[in-house]
Amino acid sequence: MCLLLRQIVQQPGGGAxxxxxxxxxxxxxxxxxxxxxxxxxxxxxxxxxxxxxxxxAIAWKRPFAGGCVLILLSLLFTLQFNTYRLVSYFLIISVPLFVAGVLFIVFHVLAKKEST
Incomplete structure (x- = not known):
């Protein structure tokens, strides 16, 4: 499982x-x-x-800071665009930003762990 997770987060952004x-x-x-x-x-x-x-762009240069920025953007978009009102809007707009932020943070932690 850890190998699969590592392969997923090796390429931040998933190639998009x-x-x-x-x-x-x-x-x-x-x-x-x-x-x-x-x-x-x-x-x-x-x-x-x-x-x-x-x-x-911030996340690509600095994965930890960028992950935090993406998580904050997911919260900001949730409040600004009221995506919490409809589950479909929340799943389409807010959740992917949150997941991307978490993946960038995981990538940073795994990369830091491998370098030591």
Missing amino acids: HPFSLLFVSPAPAARDGGFYEKLAGFFIHLVPSFILVIGL
Whole structure:
């Protein structure tokens, strides 16, 4: 079991490209308005994705600190977006951030243990 866990956390992020988060956004283009209003709406809807990319970049450089940041982001997103109201929203938005944060912390602990 420990070998399987080690193989999972050897690659932080699980191989997903961090910039794939940049394009996860609701479609604000369906609103009425000019081009610049739609473009501004698009970037406003991407702010949470930009925050996640920053947290992921921190986690890649410093796994322990980044894991803590991702866990805090999961709590922040839970409170800000009220994902605690629906189980499906909570499982889709908050739980993956929490699990990723825990995996980065586990990776840090295992890497530290192997280096000593």
